[in-house]
Amino acid sequence: MAPSVHACPWCYIGKARFEKGLAGFAHRDQVEVVHRSFELDPGHAKGDTVQVVDMLARKYGRTPDEARAMEENVAANARAEGLGYLTEGRDHGNTFDIHRLLHLAKARGRQDELLTLAYWANFAEERSVYDADVLVELAVEAGLDADEARAVLADPEAYADEVRADERAASELGANAVPFFVLDRRYGISGGQPAEVFAQALEQAWKDRPLTAIGGDAAACDADGACEVPQNGGGAA
Template sequence: MRVEIWSDIACPWCYIGKARFEKGLAGFAHRDEVEVVHRSFELDPGRAKGDTEQVIDMLAQKYGRTPEEARGMEANVAANAQAEGLGYRTEGRDHGNTFDIHRLLHFAKARGRQDELLSLAYRANFAEERSVFDDSVLADLGVEAGLDAEEVRAVLADPEAYADDVRADEREAAEFGANAVPFFVLDRRYGISGGQPSEVFAQALEQAWKDREVSALVPLGEDGVVCDTDGACEVPGSGAQV
């Protein structure tokens, strides 16, 4: 069975959702027969490469909030991340264009190191003081993930390397009707939106495994918290977005 996950490195609920999905998968009896593929989705595709700003400043400006209110929203997300055992810095994080990260993730997929690179990039972006919007940091992360340093630098230096793969993923997300992430597709039959609890993923895996004759994409469960194409990320239970 194949599970495809559309996500963006800038999305905190993708970071949290990945951890929750992995917890659900860990208890699945057929986990060794599940192939997980990460797909590209940009939350801020119109932002120019190199145009970065602090997340708190971006949130305050985008939603007309004070810096204190923006910090409060980030603290709510941080609490959800920490509940999953994830590190999360609420200050000092950058926001920027993620196209190069997605290109490098496709290269990593071709080398069998996609999940390793994605995990490192999430940790660098949300838990460490390392800007994933800096090519030198991306190059270091690629090497840490087990990729060849020269090949990584060559991919980053060529703006068209794996660009078509990123765009193909994004077109496919649009065809599925996905306008927010994370978005999970199980065996091209079942769709799950948002960073659901691990129990929801566990149930979905069981259902998808048992029923493999459905031809259309079927939503499973209620929508979970997501980040959408406007850059808004929901905070559960608060009615607010960050």
């Protein structure tokens, strides 16, 4: 699966839907899930955070009330999957440090655990994942060593090459917006599709068919940090 990023609400929702589709797949024990790096708004200066509602209002030329309504639409999709989602008080900023920390977690066999915690902290709790102390707390909760996590965050070069290589690999797989899932390098699934779509794709990938785009258009976030909020509820059936 590629790629995933903690700041994209549709990745948060899409991960939950993928896992529901995977849970019903007869060969799920033979599926290896790989998360690849994809930065939202990579030009955003490190340490410069803004409130999500303010960011959405500026990016889309909406009023604050309209931006809140956009967030409520996404929240409804998240809550339908049993996920927590705060529409106010969340930060938006540069995600490169957490990608680096996720690569440390990958090296220690705890990447999915850290990613899941980072999603929950970002979307469901009032914990800024752009704060180094919060990231260390999450790393420890995921089973990583606190001192090792701090050392990675303190060294801007630590795992930087791995993140860049991962971004290139994701691009080569066809990812220009997220969430984007690739099954067995043959099937591409774009957007936060329903669990049923993932279940169908897993069955088809198991049969070793050629690469096929599955599910049509669905909500996604591009590399500039723009997240679609379609009127139909973001990819739900």
